[in-house]
Amino acid sequence: MTVEEYISQKRREQRALSDSSQQRRLREMLKKLARKNGFYTVPIQFYLTKKEQVAVDLHGLPNAKNAEQSLLHNHDYFELMYVRSGSCFNVFESEKITLHQGDILLLNPNAKHDPFTTSEGDCLFNIMLSRELFEQSMLPLLSDNHLISNFFVDYMYHINKTQDYLYFPSRNTKAISPFLEEIILEYINKEQGYVQVIESALVILFARLGRIFAQENHIESSVSNKLIVDVIVYLNQHSADVTLSSLAAEFGYSSGYLSKLIRKHTGQSFTDILSNFKLEKAKHLLETTAHSTDEIAQLTGFHDASYLSRSFRSKYGVTPSSCRDTSRRSL
Structure with a gap:
């Protein structure tokens, strides 16, 4: 299955479920949680199979909203947001940012936000990364990548106050997109060895992102x-x-x-x-x-x-x- 075929299939499923009684009950439950606590939490177990540490999902249907209508949520996992086409809005506690085609946003689990798209041409992928993925296999491979490793380590081990997100604009990510496409394709088709291929692609992806960020911001390692x-x-x-x-x-x-x-x-x-x-x-x-x-x-x-x-x-x-x-x- 190609990425385009997956998007078409997923959109049909989303439309079929959009006004179901189950979805209405879920929306009401999330509204109550958000009103009570100011946010709700999305668990990664909702997406993973037993052997997986990474999940990929196409963001929901377009839904224009203002800040007052937003329901903030956080996660128990790291999230990599990739705007494949169109644009996306992301409401945080104290700001609202706009992401455009090719933009990438890496969020720590505590970041409270509400992303949404507004038109049919908008295509946002959420790549969910478990904490265990980094503790068990990826941190040693990223130890020389100071921007990325510090971002994960700061959150997991409370070393410094963690940034809510790292933003990588599209002007710097043209060489990155093939790795994101590969991750999405591997996850969609789940062929033999897909877990290892995804994790390998993530290591390369983060290495490239760290290099780009350091060059753009003239950062020298400490x-x-x-x-x-x-x-x-x-x-x-x-x-x-x-x-x-x-x-x-x-x-x-x-x-x-x-x-x-x-x-x-x-x-x-x-x-x-x-x-x-x-x-x-x-x-x-x-x-x-x-x-x-x-x-x-x-x-x-x-x-x-x-x-x-x-x-x-x-x-x-x-x-x-x-x-x-x-x-x-x-x-």
Whole structure:
């Protein structure tokens, strides 16, 4: 299936559903949530199959609206917006921006916004990227790409105040479009190996975007910023067995210097940030595997199931077994 065929098929489906009772109930529910909280949250699980970390969706039908009619939402994932044709409006809490054909917008999960298009010729693709995608596979490949890696790391590990979005105008993205088209095509057709092809295309896409942004804005890399990203990525990858001494040996700095660097950029101690990484991995294993609590304690570096259970309850407010039960009920 070509991208054009997918767009035609998707538009027919959207029109068929646009005035269904199910859609009306959904719109009313979202309005109530937005009125109550000021926004609602869109979960990535709504889009992903079990083996996927990336989802692609064509934005809904044209819908002219003013700022007062907007329903702001955020996500539990990163979102890459790509205007394939026409234009798109995006309402944020304090501004409204217009995107044109070829423009790209990368949003962090906390960004509250409401995108919409106004004419049939407008075609906006949303590419949804899970946090796990970056934690598990992409950050090491992006560590030299300071703009992009800092954007993701700042959000995930609270290193600095995160920008709501990065904007890449179309005048700079002509060489980028083929990678976006490939991601969309691979996702639509889901042929053998499509997950790996999409992730590979994303690495190239982000590398090109980071290069373009740095050249346009005359940005030189900061040694300390690069170091903290590299340190955080290494800690996450080796959380089960890393120590402050082994970290110092790996990077060639003293333990004291790295301890101060971590606290300066994250506001957390080495011990605290390491414990958070271990607990996040334990939670992921509880939700996605059949490993026992004892096995997970060993795999994540807690070594003792009782210690894992106490730490887990302190962070998440529930026991590991309760977390696993809740995850199974939601499937």
